[in-house]
Amino acid sequence: MGVLDRIEIIKDKKETKSPEFRPPYIYQIPLTFIPGIGTKVINKLLDNFETEMNILHKLGFEDIEAVCGEKIAKNIINAKNGNLTIDSRTVVEYMGKSKHKYFIKYNFSLL
Numbered sequence: 001m002g003v004l005d006r007i008e009i010i011k012d013k014k015e016t017k018s019p020e021f022r023p024p025y026i027y028q029i030p031l032t033f034i035p036g037i038g039t040k041v042i043n044k045l046l047d048n049f050e051t052e053m054n055i056l057h058k059l060g061f062e063d064i065e066a067v068c069g070e071k072i073a074k075n076i077i078n079a080k081n082g083n084l085t086i087d088s089r090t091v092v093e094y095m096g097k098s099k100h101k102y103f104i105k106y107n108f109s110l111l
Contacts, residue, residue, distance in 0.1 A: 028057075034072075036075055041072060
């Protein structure tokens, strides 16, 4: 079943409901969107915990704090628990040099 098929099925319903077989949706914020986390911190975390999914879904505060400190650990845990509003500044890099700078504001209403 594709997206169009699903839309056709639910288009006239007043209230939609996910099928019973569908797993719950998991909200996650990429590490690069979390304040205080840059390339160096991400590399340090990945060296210790292998994947971003491990960091975002399996680790506790103490594990993260041991590697990158209390402030970053709090930010990651808050993002993980849906308690973080993000205002992220993003720099596009080309060949190691900043080519374009732009600002993006992310407003997440996570529960």
